[in-house]
Amino acid sequence: xxxxxPDSLRPAWASLAAAAVRAGTLTAETAPGFVDAVLAPLDLxxxxxxxxxxxxxxxxxxxxxxxxxxxxEYAALVPVLRAxxxxxxxxxxxxxxxxxxx
Numbered sequence: 001x002x003x004x005x006p007d008s009l010r011p012a013w014a015s016l017a018a019a020a021v022r023a024g025t026l027t028a029e030t031a032p033g034f035v036d037a038v039l040a041p042l043d044l045x046x047x048x049x050x051x052x053x054x055x056x057x058x059x060x061x062x063x064x065x066x067x068x069x070x071x072x073e074y075a076a077l078v079p080v081l082r083a084x085x086x087x088x089x090x091x092x093x094x095x096x097x098x099x100x101x102x
Contacts, residue, residue, distance in 0.1 A: 023089030
């Protein structure tokens with residue numbers, strides 16, 4: 001675990017790093033990229049989801065109820081997160097392929 005890893009990212013590191021190490025994609029050299037490509041987007045996605053859940057899917061503005069504005073941000077973040085997970089071998093199909101090969 002990088003010594004400068006923010007506290008908010010430590011639980012995600014604990015849950016995902018071992019799988020990435022087993023996949024051979026997480027090393028000391030790739031750790032900064034892992035943080036940027038996987039952990040940071042995951043942390044942001046979790047924050048956005050929590051905010052939407054707290055506020056509700058619909059929020060009020062001057063024109064009445066409207067979809068929560070963070071829904072669009074979340075939707076834009078999902079492909080970024082999926083790409084990071086894929087890059088580090090953390091998608092279900094890649095994990096299953098490695099298990100089948102062993």
